[in-house]
Amino acid sequence: MGLTSEHQVRLLKDILADHQLDCCGTVAEYEQLERVIKSLMANTGLDSNIKNVLEDVYRYSQSGITADSIDTHIQEHQNHLSQWVEQMNSYS
Template structure:
């Protein structure tokens, strides 16, 4: 069973909220973010503002997947995590 647009946004938001709350993330979570974002980006019905946010989150996940200190990466992006979560709430 594939996830619909709303489900994908919900999972995306949950992962970001976990990063924000726990101040850490795993390689598997970053990879999941990337898969979700790739799937969402090909959806023609998605607003361009959402695509811009998804692009930023994708960059965050790529860096996080390859960084040595994941905790510092998450801590450095606390404000962005808040903004991304709030923005996803607006569009979901």
């Protein structure tokens, strides 16, 4: 049995919150963000407002995978990370 969309959003928020608090991450976490977002975006019943947030997080994860320094990439997105988590909280 797969994760529900609620569990998937919670997983995204957990990873983003960890990035924000720890200021570090891994390529595997970015890849996981991408997989979960792709799965959520396939959900036709998903609120269009959260889809915009998911698109932003997806771009963040894509650029994080290829970043020269993952830690620097996370530090550069600190404001976005907290904003994305707050926005997801309002839709979940």
